[in-house]
Amino acid sequence: MHVIPQDKYTTVMIVDDSVFMRDMLGTMLGLKGFKVVAEAADGDEAVVKYLELRPQITFMDILMPNKSGIDATNEIISIDRNAKVVMCSSLGHEDLIKAALESGARDVLFKPYKDLQLQEVLQRVMQF
Numbered sequence: 640m641h642v643i644p645q646d647k648y649t650t651v652m653i654v655d656d657s658v659f660m661r662d663m664l665g666t667m668l669g670l671k672g673f674k675v676v677a678e679a680a681d682g683d684e685a686v687v688k689y690l691e692l693r694p695q696i697t698f699m700d701i702l703m704p705n706k707s708g709i710d711a712t713n714e715i716i717s718i719d720r721n722a723k724v725v726m727c728s729s730l731g732h733e734d735l736i737k738a739a740l741e742s743g744a745r746d747v748l749f750k751p752y753k754d755l756q757l758q759e760v761l762q763r764v765m766q767f
Contacts, residue, residue: 652677652692654685654708655700655727660750664698664727667757682706686714689722696764698748701728701735709735709742716743723764727752 651673653661658680665675677692679685681703689697697715699708706714712724726739729750736747745767746760 649674650676650692650694650696652679652685652688652694652697654679654682654697654703654711656680656703657700660700660727660752664752664757667752667754671758671761680704682708682711682714685711686718689715690718693719696723696725696761698725698727699739699744701726701732701739709739712739712742712744723767725760725764 649672651668653664653675655661655664661678665678668675676694677688679688683706685697685699686706699712701708708726712726715722715724720743722743724744726736726744726747727750728736728739728747739747745764748757748760
């Protein structure tokens with residue numbers, strides 16, 4: 640089953656310091672009909688690109704250089720309280736995941752990415 644995005648949910652930004660992880664998630668989202676309009680390698684770059692492009696969904700890694708995903712999410716949410724941010728994390732970072740959700744993230748996607756989990760996260764986030 641594939642998510643067919645509604646027009647207002649077609650654009651996404653992927654934030655991760657790993658090019659491999661950005662490419663993998665971008666490919667998965669593209670196959671579901673989403674358009675990746677921006678990528679960023681750290682939280683500072685994410686905030687700048689968010690302000691410029693206002694993607695409907697942002698996938699944000701938690702641990703990155705310069706500015707963490709949690710700090711970037713806090714900043715994005717303070718600018719746009721309706722921003723839809725999905726935190727991307729490895730299992731075992733429960734404290735960070737809790738902090739990320741408290742910062743305003745809508746959901747969590749665990750690495751390594753699995754199609755079924757991505758599908759479920761997209762369905763939940765698109766309901767907001």
